[in-house]
Amino acid sequence: MTKAFLTGVALGALLLAPAAASAAPPGETIFADNCAACHQASGKGVPGAFPALAGNKFVLGAPAPVISTILNGRGGMPAFKSELTDLQLAQVTSYIRSGWGNKAAVVTPAQVIGVRNSTQAMAEQRGLQAH
Amino acid sequence: MHENKGTAPGSTLSRRRFFETLAAVGGVSLAMAGMDALGFGFASAQAMPPPLQGGAKGKKVIILGAGLAGLTSAYELTKAGYQVQILEARPVAGGRVQAARKGFVDTDLAGNRQECNFDDGLYINTGPWRIPYHHQSTLHYVREFNVPVELFNNDNDAAYVFFEKGSGPLAGKPVRKGQIAADARGYTAELMAKMAGKGDLDGALSAEDREIFMAYLVNEGRLSRKDMTYHGTDGRGFEILPGAGVSPGPGKEAEPYAFSDVLNSRAWRVLSSVAGWEQQRTMFEPVGGMDMIPRGFVKNLPPVITYNAKVDRIRQNASGVRVSYTDGSGKSSEVAGDYVICTIPLSVLKNIPMDASKPFVAAMSNVAYAPVNKIGLQMKTRFWETNHWIYGGHIYNDIPGIGTISLPSSGWHTGKGVLLGYYSFGGEAARISALSPEKRAQFAVAQGQKIFPEYGDNFETAFSKSWHLDPYNLGGWAEWNEDGRKSAYPLLNEPDGRIYLAGEHLTYLGGWQAGAIESAWAQIAKLHARVQQA
Missing domain, CATH: 3.50.50.60 (FAD/NAD(P)-binding domain)
Structure with a gap:
């Protein structure tokens, strides 16, 4: 194994370190961690697979359906109801509504709680086993 | 009914003998049909393809x-x-039934191209990897095509449990699952036995049932009959292994962990009265890869x-x-x-x-599709076997992005081995998949190192798969x-x-x-x- 790789291993350990040191706003960090693999850091998505969020009418529209989609997943997108807190969900929803030139109202944790309740999207403990 | 061969006149034909007779006369299928008729739950529609008779009319x-x-x-x-x-x-x-072995190439939606570089004979099942005994439809084709299968070890008392998010002295320490099981169940049995002994459970138990319940608790929790207390048990392992002569002679049993330490560790999350239906043993895997x-x-x-x-x-x-x-x-x-x-x-x-x-x-x-990640890590020695005596099974842990680490159920003692370095789902899988293949491997090695100090020195090469980034799947499986x-x-x-x-x-x-x-x-x-x- 190369020395470069060992250095990389040390960096890998840092990947899980708390994001406190990061200067980026929390919504952007949450997006980078949880969403960017599919929707891309540019918000442009992957055509034919993952929709662009930049300039997306649905994202810029009424907040409740957007929050519900992130909580519950939809058509290929996973549910984040168990992965993120109400505050984190509010921050990341606000980020996608204001990033890449998007201009829509920010979302509050109270709105997230409201949609959690109305769609029965409570956090569940992750199982240890799947298939 | 067939003749009551071997049944004494006037006695009832036992169910078991009835099925044995059916099997002898009509083979296993008749016996199975008989079990189905009597409500034993062998549904033939899920074990055999439908009979398609009458011709295809040129379609x-x-x-x-x-x-x-x-x-x-x-x-x-x-x-x-x-x-x-x-x-x-x-x-x-x-489709998703893939095994990555030397030369296997995969390019994901982000443009990450990987060519598997494992040594000859080594592989990782990037998709399905185990077949429960009751998946008779899968086993039907295993039999039909003479696919050799071997046992897949889905449960190992000697495997470690590693929970960082618990508290107390056992949090963030690799602990053997059998030790957690023995202690959690032993202390629980002790508590119940003491309550029953004081009469606290008399409302729920008749005097006769109480006697049997106490016997059950002694057996279940390996309690001392003298004081109805859990003092540990040899099944959880030894500090000094028993052996020859007088030294080590009888050896020395390992002391149980304190009940409160076991509870606070959260490691009990791996324990349940019985494995979930889909996780039950016996399990199989095809020799050489699921493909x-x-x-x-x-x-x-x-x-x-x-x-x-x-x-x-x-x-x-x-x-x-x-x-x-x-x-x-x-x-x-x-x-x-x-x-x-x-x-x-x-x-x-x-x-x-x-x-x-x-x-x-x-x-x-x-319907949503699950983001799912797997990574195979080729190690130059099988340290989990030689140093830790763990032969197959899973290292359950709560490290975000890792999910389950799993050790191979084949190739024992053959030098090198490929282990499953992570198997994770949902948002945490999406997060790790955003990394380049090299960074994913670095992440998996750095995290696994917390459990096995040998990881870093033994790691050689990796192959990772993120099913949600595969253009022909866009997810591991449907989630309704x-x-x-x-x-x-x-x-x-x-x-x-x-x-x-x-x-x-x-x-x-x-x-x-x-x-x-x-x-x-x-x-x-x-x-x-x-x-x-x-």
């Missing part, structure tokens, strides 16, 4: 996808006399698969179906037939234009919510005109090979019944 079926649902459809329909053609987007059959199953199908099919064929559009009218696709050279082609069996995952299919009713098309968006099951699911299980959907997504066996196979069985039975009626 041609276009099958989209050469995963297990498509291969099953093609195999059974061919046997029944249908003309079939499979369009498969990949250059190989199997031995699709290879079995391909070997036993005529050359009906068109590879590198990406479906562009699915058309139908009152007289037939037409499917256009782009072939490997980038040329557009079209095939025509009487029916389509489409096994393309809904996550991908919803982006392919199709002549189908609006509700049918809308229903496809009512309650609403989707009620509205979309029944709709998609019925044909829309001449188009039938099949796959794990249309079952309650989501993500399992058995789901793909049994969905195909259900749909070809419907299609065949329609052809017979026409």
